[in-house]
Amino acid sequence: MRKGLAGQRLVAVFIAGMLLLNYPVLSLFDRPLVVFGLPLLHVYLFSVWLGLIGVVAWIVERGAR
Incomplete structure (x- = not known):
């Protein structure tokens, strides 16, 4: 169930x-x-880009637990 939630969050970030x-x-x-x-x-541009990378990394790392 957590993988589905992480996938939804990644779509929202996209x-x-x-x-x-x-x-x-x-x-x-x-x-x-x-x-x-x-x-x-x-x-x-670089602030948004960095922020998006940070949020994606946070979602992926949190979903790996």
């Missing part, structure tokens, strides 16, 4: 990733702003 990395949301961060010397869009 859908969240698709929404967060799609045009309407990306256009919100396409501004001429600089954060830590990097463009805001790049900081957003």
Whole structure:
């Protein structure tokens, strides 16, 4: 039963990733702003990417127990 729940969570993370990395949301961060010397869009993209990897790793490790 836990594997089914983990699979559902992974699908939810995939859908969240698709929404967060799609045009309407990306256009919100396409501004001429600089954060830590990097463009805001790049900081957003790598932050979301890192967050998605972290959540997937947490789900997979938690499901392995």
